[in-house]
Amino acid sequence: xxxxxxxxxxxxxxxxxxLGREYPKGSAYFRDRLKSAxxxxxxxxxxxxxxxxxxxxxxxxxxxxxxxFLRKYRAMKKRYYEPxx
Amino acid sequence: MxxxxxxxxxxxxxxxxxxxxxxxxxxxxxDGVKHSMNPFCEIAVEEAVKLKEKKLIKExxxxxxxxxxxxxxxxxxxxxxxxxxxHVEVAGKDYETLGPLQVSKIMAALAKKEEAQxxxxxxxxxxxxxxQTGQMTAALLDWPxxxxxxxxxxxxxxxxxxxxxDGGLETIKISTPxxxxxxxxxxxxxxxxxxxxxxxxxxxxxxxxxxDLGVDLTSRLEVLRVDEPPQRQAGVKVETVEDxxxxxxETGRI
Numbered sequence: 001x002x003x004x005x006x007x008x009x010x011x012x013x014x015x016x017x018x019l020g021r022e023y024p025k026g027s028a029y030f031r032d033r034l035k036s037a038x039x040x041x042x043x044x045x046x047x048x049x050x051x052x053x054x055x056x057x058x059x060x061x062x063x064x065x066x067x068x069f070l071r072k073y074r075a076m077k078k079r080y081y082e083p084x085x
Numbered sequence: 086m087x088x089x090x091x092x093x094x095x096x097x098x099x100x101x102x103x104x105x106x107x108x109x110x111x112x113x114x115x116d117g118v119k120h121s122m123n124p125f126c127e128i129a130v131e132e133a134v135k136l137k138e139k140k141l142i143k144e145x146x147x148x149x150x151x152x153x154x155x156x157x158x159x160x161x162x163x164x165x166x167x168x169x170x171x172h173v174e175v176a177g178k179d180y181e182t183l184g185p186l187q188v189s190k191i192m193a194a195l196a197k198k199e200e201a202q203x204x205x206x207x208x209x210x211x212x213x214x215x216x217q218t219g220q221m222t223a224a225l226l227d228w229p230x231x232x233x234x235x236x237x238x239x240x241x242x243x244x245x246x247x248x249x250x251d252g253g254l255e256t257i258k259i260s261t262p263x264x265x266x267x268x269x270x271x272x273x274x275x276x277x278x279x280x281x282x283x284x285x286x287x288x289x290x291x292x293x294x295x296x297d298l299g300v301d302l303t304s305r306l307e308v309l310r311v312d313e314p315p316q317r318q319a320g321v322k323v324e325t326v327e328d329x330x331x332x333x334x335e336t337g338r339i
């Protein structure tokens with residue numbers, strides 16, 4: 001792996017792993033898929049390519065945050081508010 | 086005005102967990118169960134942090150009452166942007182009987198001690214659904230209250246609050262210091278990501294005992310029994326309209 005970007009990739013992996021703890025299908029399910037997704041690209045050396053993949057990872061982080069928020073919002077709305085007529 | 090906002094955060098069983106009642110019906114199983122910050126408290130923290138980002142207030146202090154684990158909830162608030170935390174240590178029997186009355190006494194004492202301009206709480210906790218702490222805190226402090234807030238705007242020493250009420254929306258203007266309780270649509274709480282949690286480790290959490298604040302934790306309530314809600318009956322499928330009418334007559338519905 002290109003040296004300066006190694007830290008970024010590891011940071012991304014840790015952040016995703018942390019987010020995966022709340023994954024609806026379970027953190028083990030998430031961790032397996034996260035690991036294989038990263039392992040699939042372990043031989044990439046081109047810095048441009050790596051930056052693109054890291055950006056994709058950041059996008060996944062945003063998607064997960066949105067997923068978690070919507071899930072919680074919908075649960076709270078269903079439990080505490082009258083259904084709209 | 087001090088520009089300091091106190092935010093109360095409660096550690097509750099995570100909203101997605103299936104709750105189980107203890108076999109002796111004395112309460113709910115909490116050991117080994119996933120806990121997190123009450124969703125309405127998250128909204129309260131987010132609102133306080135937003136006010137600070139808009140430079141309308143200077144400091145956000147997160148407060149939680151409970152055992153050691155409550156510190157994790159304070160850490161989450163710090164990761165969301167609170168400046169420092171106060172952990173009011175309540176454990177054992179006292180924690181089992183800790184309710185809105187006791188917490189509001191603690192919040193009132195802290196609000197006076199910290200010279201808070203605003204106290205923001207979630208409208209209710211998803212475990213006890215009391216919806217009382219904010220109101221009681223305001224009453225003990227003799228401060229105005231803006232409850233079920235779905236929109237908050239500061240204007241000098243006044244606060245405009247749009248409240249979600251049964252008939253629709255009500256807009257009120259109250260003077261500070263005041264107590265606000267957050268409703269679902271107030272804002273979208275940010276997620277406490279790992280880098281933010283790491284950064285928040287540097288922030289301080291002060292340890293306080295209720296006795297230091299001169300608060301008496303005796304409860305006037307006693308939980309007699311906790312039961313599960315009645316199981317939802319499975320539906321029955323019928324073949325014809327006559328069957329349906331027959332079944333309805335059977336169960337005494339018509």
